[in-house]
Amino acid sequence: MTTPTFQDLGFDLANFSVDARYESIPADAVDAAKKSLLDLIGVTLAASGVEPVARTVIDVVRENGGRPESSVLGFADRVPAAWAAFANGAMAHCLDFDDLTPWGAHATSSILPAAFAIAERQGGVSGREMITAIAVGQDIFARMRRNIDWRKDWNISTVLGVFAATAAAGRLLGLSRTQMANALSVASMQSAGTMDVVYGIGGDLRCIYAGFSAKAAVVAALLAEKGVVGTQTAFEGEYGFFKTYFGGRYDRENLLKGLGSDYTGNTTLYKPWPAVGPSHSHIYATIQLVTANNLRPEDIEEIRVHVGDYHEIMCSPLDSRRAPATLVDAKFSLPFLVAVAAVRRDVTIADFTGNALQSPEVLAVSKKVIPIADPAFDWKMELPLGQVEIIARDGRRLSQIGTKVPGSPEAPMSWENIVRKFANCAALAATPPSAGQIEKVQQMVRQLESLDDVTELLRCLA
Secondary structure, three states, X not given: OOOOOOOOHHHHHHHHXXXXXXXXXXXXXXXXXXXXXXXXXXXXHHHHHHOHHHHHHHHHHHHHOOOOOEEOOOOOOXXXXXXXXXXXXXXXXXXXXXXXXXXXXXXXXXXXXXXXXXXXXXXXXXXXXXXXXXXXXXHHHHHHHHOEOOOOOEOHHHHHHHHHHHHHHHHHHOOOHHHHHHHHHHHHOOOXXXXXXXXOOOOOHHHHOHHXXXXXXXXXXXXXXXXXXXXXXXXXXXXXXXXXHHOOOEOHHHHHOXXXXXXXXXXXXXXXXXXXXXXXXXXXXXXXHHHHOOOOHHHEEEEEEEEOHHHHHOOOOHHHHHOOOOHHHHOOOHHHHHHHXXXXXXXXXXXXXXXHHHOHHHHHHHOOEEEEEOHHHOOOOOOOOOEEEEEEOOOOEEEEEOOOOOOOOOOOOOHHHHHHHHHHHHOOOOOOOOHHHHHHXXXXXXXXXXXXXXXXXXXXXX
């Protein structure tokens, strides 16, 4: 009798990535892939025009130059595929406006820049193939996100994003099962990023981190195509991914359950506001309170925000969070975000551009925001809720927990919402497309499965 040979989970993911067929993907996962594509192109275009660090990234990409294989959104540049993935990935998360899972973390800002870079390099990639690649990547990301023991130490968006993006890029590159397994192993060499880039104050890395995982995915896929061989135990070996990053705490059975039939990308959420996901419940509760009670900034004596463990990080150090020094920090500063919501009754890209951080009205209200530790709002798995209590100058005490938040599973964004968001974002690009171009791209994405060459989308924006 021979002892069965253990197969590393990486081979299961590789086989799934290669064997997936458009016809087998449920309609809601197809719809999610198309929504993600339109949404991400939009937020990337907006970042090209309004986020200063995007220009720095483009300068570095231009300096490295090379074969004109793939497009940089918002600009006229065509650069090698890996550098295009880096540029577009960096811009994709710049505004913290990209999609996310119901459990937090961002998949598509790694997946789509890598996929588009390879699609342009290859040429002739159909809309159906692009949908399949995105759906595969989103499914892998969601499965891993839900079935690991994350302690909020690693930056899951990049640590997992590189594998999801590699699967999508490798599929469009036409890798075999063996090559795909090798690509995922190569990707493990580039699976990186700690939560310091998210929690820290004053840096740009939180803004551009998806560029690193997108670029790494293209490099991994191209190396595997050329014959680079990975290890056989990249994920589950004694020194592999799961033990090294998560102490071996993962649910293998659930991770693989329904693989190839249940596409979990259908859970993807889309943001109505350009701010970190765990702030949205507080933002919505604040908007509801000031709108329903017609509160002006001068009517507010104090705003108490009940915060869980993750929210507390967004409030510390409190003085810096109340008056963030950078556009990047502002999107992660709960007191500032709540103040914007109280003053504007909305949160838009304009609140994080130009001199918006110096708004006297917003800063005055931000000083009135007081965090109250409340373990009821700790982040367990799903994105945490938040409670806002406003003390009015006339003595009223108004309280609201932000439930059924726009963009949440209970109140998902419709196609109409996504289309409107795309148009608003695209208009802010470094080189804004015309109204006709915007309309045409919207229509093309809605009918993506009928495109013979998905790069028509990018040519339409050029």
